Amino acid sequence: VTYEEFVNSRLPALLRYATMLTGDPHSATDVVQETMIRVHLKWSRVVRSGAPERYVRRMLTNVYLDGRRGSWLRRVVLHADPVEPPAVRDHAESAAERDRMWSMLAGLPPRQRAAVVLRYYEQLTDAEIAEVLGCAVGTVRGHISRALATLRAELAPTRTAGGLS
Amino acid sequence: MIEDELRDVFARHEHLAPDARTVLAGIEQGYRRRRRSRLGLRAAGASLLVVALLGGSAYGAGRIGGSKAQPTAGPAASSAPAPGKPVNLLVLGSDARQNAANEAARSDIVAVVHIPANHEAAYVVTIERDTRVSIPADPGSGHAAATDKINAAYAWGGAQLAARTIEQNFGIHVDATVTFDFLGLQQIINFLGGVDLYVDARTTSIHVGYDKHGRLVTPFVQGSGSLRPVPGVTPVVYQVGYQHLQAWQAIDFARQRILIEGAAKGGYARDRHVRQLIQAVVKRIMSDHVLDDPAKLQKLIDVVQKSAALDTGGSTLTVLAALAGGISTIVGIGAPGTTTADSRFEVLTADGRALLDAVKGDTVDAWVAAHPDLIDVNH
Numbered sequence: 001v002t003y004e005e006f007v008n009s010r011l012p013a014l015l016r017y018a019t020m021l022t023g024d025p026h027s028a029t030d031v032v033q034e035t036m037i038r039v040h041l042k043w044s045r046v047v048r049s050g051a052p053e054r055y056v057r058r059m060l061t062n063v064y065l066d067g068r069r070g071s072w073l074r075r076v077v078l079h080a081d082p083v084e085p086p087a088v089r090d091h092a093e094s095a096a097e098r099d100r101m102w103s104m105l106a107g108l109p110p111r112q113r114a115a116v117v118l119r120y121y122e123q124l125t126d127a128e129i130a131e132v133l134g135c136a137v138g139t140v141r142g143h144i145s146r147a148l149a150t151l152r153a154e155l156a157p158t159r160t161a162g163g164l165s
Numbered sequence: 166m167i168e169d170e171l172r173d174v175f176a177r178h179e180h181l182a183p184d185a186r187t188v189l190a191g192i193e194q195g196y197r198r199r200r201r202s203r204l205g206l207r208a209a210g211a212s213l214l215v216v217a218l219l220g221g222s223a224y225g226a227g228r229i230g231g232s233k234a235q236p237t238a239g240p241a242a243s244s245a246p247a248p249g250k251p252v253n254l255l256v257l258g259s260d261a262r263q264n265a266a267n268e269a270a271r272s273d274i275v276a277v278v279h280i281p282a283n284h285e286a287a288y289v290v291t292i293e294r295d296t297r298v299s300i301p302a303d304p305g306s307g308h309a310a311a312t313d314k315i316n317a318a319y320a321w322g323g324a325q326l327a328a329r330t331i332e333q334n335f336g337i338h339v340d341a342t343v344t345f346d347f348l349g350l351q352q353i354i355n356f357l358g359g360v361d362l363y364v365d366a367r368t369t370s371i372h373v374g375y376d377k378h379g380r381l382v383t384p385f386v387q388g389s390g391s392l393r394p395v396p397g398v399t400p401v402v403y404q405v406g407y408q409h410l411q412a413w414q415a416i417d418f419a420r421q422r423i424l425i426e427g428a429a430k431g432g433y434a435r436d437r438h439v440r441q442l443i444q445a446v447v448k449r450i451m452s453d454h455v456l457d458d459p460a461k462l463q464k465l466i467d468v469v470q471k472s473a474a475l476d477t478g479g480s481t482l483t484v485l486a487a488l489a490g491g492i493s494t495i496v497g498i499g500a501p502g503t504t505t506a507d508s509r510f511e512v513l514t515a516d517g518r519a520l521l522d523a524v525k526g527d528t529v530d531a532w533v534a535a536h537p538d539l540i541d542v543n544h
Contacts (some may be wrong), residue, residue: 011189017181020175020181025183032188039193099172120168148167155167 003043006052008037014060020117021064023106031067035060057122060130065110104154108147115143251527254278255290255328255342257319258350258439272327272344274439277337279524286494288529289443290520291436293502297510298334300326303403314510319344335521347416354446355412356468362410363544364403364443366434369424373417374400392423398423407544415442432511433499440541441498447495496533497541 014035018028039046039056049055060094105113111133130137185282258274274292279288294316300502302310303322311317318330324342331337354360374384374399384400386393393401403410403418419442420476429437450465505511513521515538523532533540 007189007192011185012182015185015188016179019178025181028181029183029188029191032183033191033195036188036192037199040192040196062543076215099177100172101172105174116171117175120171151171152167162477 001047001052003040006039006056010053010056014056015056017122018060020121021061021114023102031060031064034067035063038063051079054128054131059101059135061114061132062116069135099137100112100155102153104151107154108150112143115140116147119144129133134158199249222263225380231425238543248395249282249284252280252284252340254280255324255325255339255365255526257327257342257344259319259344259346271316274436275315275327276436276440277331277339277521277524279527280531281527285397286496286530288524288533289440289495289497290500290524290529291440291498292500292513292521293430293432293511295432295531296500297505297512298330301333302331331515336525337521338525346419350442351412351416352430353465353468354415354449356465357412357446357449359409359411360415360442360445360449362408362415362420362441364405364408364440365542365544366425366427366429367405368418368421368426368438370400370417370421371423372419372420373413374398415445418442430504430511433502436499437497437541438542440499444495444497444541444543498533498539499541 011032012127015028015032018031018035019025022028022031030138038059044054046052092138105116108116114133115129118124118132124132126137126140129140131145172387198406204350225356237516254277256274256278257272258276259272274291275296276289276291279290279451292315294314297311297313298318300308300310300315300318300321302308303326306322307326308321308326315327316329318327322329324344328339328342331339337450348372362475371385371387372383373393374382376382382395382398384395384398386395390514401414401417403414403421419435425431425434425438427434498520500520501514502511502517503514505512516536520529520532520536520539523529
């Protein structure tokens, strides 16, 4: 598979994945661009891994996780090209902002969020998630159960209120 | 179930994903830019490696440093590698940290590393940054030809224009340029665990000091031509003698220009300290056996490549690769200069012009033999 073929077939899916990770299209763009620049520069190594799709998903996840510690963000800011005009907000996006579950996801620690996205959006098994995150399967389960517990706890008050009315 | 809600919330937000075509353009642009700089970085890594190798043979022969240089005699002459062409590297050091983000960095360190055709020595010849030169027009930036300080060339047209300025003014053919900044150098020294050098003149830092709480504070406020001490802050002072300096201290020491004791004017004294620091770095690489240890060497190269301020132009790799081994001494020399009557510029003295002529004509060995008092003392 050539780099061009890979980009043509996989870029939209990677952008969706990054959007689920970061929660907004601008950060998703930054993460995907940074990842794909590295992918392009190291394409031969990516191919040699035998599974480009998995390899790149792992790279992207790492860029996202590193970014939450600040490094790609700083790099993007330092080397920024002229800033694009802000995207026009449509109805759907405003609706998204009202979506409580979506905004609660933003409050999760990055690793927990990544684990949740990988299981419930990318539909990976725990073993596959462990490979992406470079940790043990048990750690993955810990991330996900803690994340679900947080989400449940935050949703609980409204649930109760809804049930009584 | 919350799991189903999560699947649902993700599905409902898929439309937020950015358009692939727009992102693709950004990727291509970033890729091209980074590939260019990576090529540069790789060359820079190679050049450091070669410099280290040069130093390696120098150290092995126990003849590193200026005052012991005996270019016309010695055992190296008999075991000389096949003579080739002389090589000149233009080394430009910029102090990017001092500049505001929107101000072009000037090259405060300008050095020609001259390797004679017999490839037995490396002469690090610094040219004071305020030295008056005629800078050729730069089609790239649209800058017209002008007479100005030598460090303006780098600010206007980068290493390329600086190299053309050297060629036009001194007739020295520049084979390659290497650009570094103090921050990148600091990372390299940090990796080496500091350096040992002899501080030859009491030097007071205008950049680093301590307040009464032990916090790092800038000890002086720099105005236009004035230097005002900050009350309650004691500047860091580098005392004469053998010192082990941490990376930040070594860099701070080499950056200083204003408060250096001694007869030499600031810019010349700083150039001298930078030459001494280069010698100290090479010495440290040797004494650490970095070159014998593939793992350490790989790490060092990684550090150099990560210090993104390094960049080289053109054919550095091939030029430098041809030089590995053979060099038995590194000699530091500051091209002597003097201040013009209006105090605006420095100009080379007759000795200084003769030195650069010697670089041009590959007769530095003879110049050094004739001017033993003008080359750096090796402590």
